[in-house]
Amino acid sequence: MSENVKSLVDVPTEEFLLPGHAACAGCGSTLALRLTLKALGKNTIVTIPASCVSVIQGPFPLSSIAVPVLNVALPATGAVISGMEAVFRFRKEKRKIVVLGFGGDGATADIGLQTLSGAFERGHGIVYVCHDNEAYMNTGIQRSSATPFGAWTTTTPIGRYGAGKRHFKKDMPAIFAAHRIPCIATASVAYPLDLMQKLKRAQAVGGPAYVHIHCPCPPGWRFPPSQTIKLARLAVGTGMWVLYEIENGDPSTLRITVRPSKRRPVAEYLRAQGRFQHLPEREIRQIQKFVDENCERLGLEVARAR
Ligand SMILES: Cc1ncc(C[n+]2csc(CCOP(=O)(O)OP(=O)(O)O)c2C)c(N)n1
Numbered sequence: 001m002s003e004n005v006k007s008l009v010d011v012p013t014e015e016f017l018l019p020g021h022a023a024c025a026g027c028g029s030t031l032a033l034r035l036t037l038k039a040l041g042k043n044t045i046v047t048i049p050a051s052c053v054s055v056i057q058g059p060f061p062l063s064s065i066a067v068p069v070l071n072v073a074l075p076a077t078g079a080v081i082s083g084m085e086a087v088f089r090f091r092k093e094k095r096k097i098v099v100l101g102f103g104g105d106g107a108t109a110d111i112g113l114q115t116l117s118g119a120f121e122r123g124h125g126i127v128y129v130c131h132d133n134e135a136y137m138n139t140g141i142q143r144s145s146a147t148p149f150g151a152w153t154t155t156t157p158i159g160r161y162g163a164g165k166r167h168f169k170k171d172m173p174a175i176f177a178a179h180r181i182p183c184i185a186t187a188s189v190a191y192p193l194d195l196m197q198k199l200k201r202a203q204a205v206g207g208p209a210y211v212h213i214h215c216p217c218p219p220g221w222r223f224p225p226s227q228t229i230k231l232a233r234l235a236v237g238t239g240m241w242v243l244y245e246i247e248n249g250d251p252s253t254l255r256i257t258v259r260p261s262k263r264r265p266v267a268e269y270l271r272a273q274g275r276f277q278h279l280p281e282r283e284i285r286q287i288q289k290f291v292d293e294n295c296e297r298l299g300l301e302v303a304r305a306r
Pocket of ligand 1: 029050051052053073074075103104105106107108111133135136137138139144
């Protein structure tokens with residue numbers, strides 16, 4: 001299998017997420033899992049905290065995941081994968097086993113942040129993927145700290161008791177950059193080659209690696225299942241989600257990997273989803289300003305299409 005996934009011919013043909021899983025149609029997280037396992041290969045052990053993915057994999061003893069899987073409590077992933085990696089190291093394991101954590105944004109940005117921060121600080125040889133569908137989807141669309149500003153969720157309602165989420169999305173890659181781990185990357189299910197390339201690199205660095213994948217969710221974001229890739233691409237095309245990688249948390253190494261030729265207005269992305277339908281123009285402008293500033297900070301200085 002090629003170490004690089006630069007073109008379609010390099011894509012591994014082996015599948016480790018098999019048909020018959022229990023995901024919703026158009027689920028971005030499922031695609032992220034499929035591509036992640038494809039890139040990391042058969043010597044992967046995946047640890048999954050409570051999330052949509054722990055349901056998607058199927059009920060015990062049946063599973064659609066064709067590598068060893070460990071289901072753990074929502075806050076525990078960082079601690080579990082640290083321990084697993086330490087045992088392999090202690091035993092001088094000869095096989096190159098990839099110790100993978102695969103958690104949602106709730107598990108990563110909120111409930112499991114402490115154990116993950118500890119794992120990164122101790123420098124374990126782990127790969128952690130956040131499949132970010134921007135809310136606690138498995139329990140019925142509650143807001144997480146990764147939910148974007150303005151989004152409707154069941155805990156950020158619209159109407160008498162609210163106007164959608166009032167806080168901006170927490171910047172997880174920046175938080176982990178402050179841990180100075182060797183490899184941090186953002187990815188999108190709309191750019192599978194870029195995504196797999198980043199996972200290959202995450203696997204190769206040997207130290208902690210963090211890959212944050214943007215994963216549209218049709219029922220949670222309120223859009224038709226056929227539009228998942230279109231929306232994921234629009235997130236990148238508007239600058240709502242920027243694809244980059246960074247080494248050792250050093251800002252001078254930050255490299256944008258997918259650069260839209262012209263950045264589309266964020267309104268195009270927001271208007272395509274039911275969760276943002278209530279937003280007044282004033283708040284769309286507020287989001288545009290936030291996105292413009294973030295793009296500038298990351299060095300994505302492409303002209304905006306009008
Ligand atoms: C400590 C703890 N709090 C709450 C729950 C209930 N719970 C199970 S899955 C889940 C949602 C997790 O959300 P996220 O990590 O974003 O993954 P997603 O469901 O979106 O895939 C919650 C809140 C739990 N299992 N453990």
